[in-house]
Amino acid sequence: MKVIATLAELQSSLTPLKTSGLKIALVPTMGALHQGHLSLIAEAQKLADIVVCSIFVNPTQFTDPKDLEKYPRPLAHDIKMLTEAGCNFVFMPSVKEMYPSYPTPEQWKIDLGEAEFVLEGEFRKGHYQGVTQIVFKLFDAVKPDVAMFGQKDFQQVLMIKNMVKELGLDVQIAVCPIIREVDGLAMSSRNIHLSQSDREHALVLSRALFYIDANYDRLELDQLLEEAEAMINTVPGVELDYLTIANGDTLLPVEQKTKQDTVVLVAAKVGQTRLIDNVIIN
Numbered sequence: 001m002k003v004i005a006t007l008a009e010l011q012s013s014l015t016p017l018k019t020s021g022l023k024i025a026l027v028p029t030m031g032a033l034h035q036g037h038l039s040l041i042a043e044a045q046k047l048a049d050i051v052v053c054s055i056f057v058n059p060t061q062f063t064d065p066k067d068l069e070k071y072p073r074p075l076a077h078d079i080k081m082l083t084e085a086g087c088n089f090v091f092m093p094s095v096k097e098m099y100p101s102y103p104t105p106e107q108w109k110i111d112l113g114e115a116e117f118v119l120e121g122e123f124r125k126g127h128y129q130g131v132t133q134i135v136f137k138l139f140d141a142v143k144p145d146v147a148m149f150g151q152k153d154f155q156q157v158l159m160i161k162n163m164v165k166e167l168g169l170d171v172q173i174a175v176c177p178i179i180r181e182v183d184g185l186a187m188s189s190r191n192i193h194l195s196q197s198d199r200e201h202a203l204v205l206s207r208a209l210f211y212i213d214a215n216y217d218r219l220e221l222d223q224l225l226e227e228a229e230a231m232i233n234t235v236p237g238v239e240l241d242y243l244t245i246a247n248g249d250t251l252l253p254v255e256q257k258t259k260q261d262t263v264v265l266v267a268a269k270v271g272q273t274r275l276i277d278n279v280i281i282n
Ligand SMILES: Nc1ncnc2c1ncn2[C@@H]1O[C@H](COP(=O)(O)OP(=O)(O)OP(=O)(O)O)[C@@H](O)[C@H]1O
Pocket: 028, 029, 030, 031, 035, 036, 037, 039, 040, 148, 149, 150, 151, 152, 153, 176, 177, 178, 179, 180, 186, 187, 188, 189, 190, 191
């Protein structure tokens, strides 16, 4: 695997491959890789000839400076994992490489639709402008045929699809299912911050989602939410930001029970760590 740190080197490495007709997949990440990320790499290998993984802790999508500062950066471990997974290139640029005028902000404001402002967008204001800003830069640098994203960040996938539509970008967006620990916790780089007791308490989030999914046919919407919220609220150290049964396009709460395009989304602080998870109803 080749490790690349600059846009110029990325260009000179990828151009001949593209010219020879090879299909390129991009897997954008912020590093601290786990099996969830590796599932994206494996899926990328099925869809393309060459896989480029980017590792970049993007400052413009962080709304909490402490969250940015403590974001895990185990680079040697990540390179080892990607090498073993058979990834072809890892792009690990500096902040200055991606944002030459940093910390002076660059102009970036695109219309992502009303769903930008709910759920994560409400709790992390401006987050999706930051996400789409860096994803656009990565698309522009790699010009992938296909880009891989995880369903774990459900709203992020929607925002990226909206950006692709809004800007008329020629890239396929592939969405991969959530990879979980054996006990149900969604894998996430931030899980590393959980203490042993936080780790146990965090389990209530996937349990609440699975409870709603399992009882969807039996109970009314209000009852499902009340019972699942009660489950979460009885666990010490878990502070719920939202739990909602929403339409997968608008992310607004569904008013009547339907299984069409319906997703249950949750976000909560567990100890000092904010986690998200979701389950699609079908
Ligand atoms: N458990 C998972 N299963 C499938 N995809 C995942 C999982 N966790 C993360 N991803 C996907 O990997 C890509 C990179 O995510 P990222 O590097 O932010 O990791 P993360 O584990 O989501 O970290 P964090 O949530 O702490 O920011 C995203 O598209 C994300 O949705």
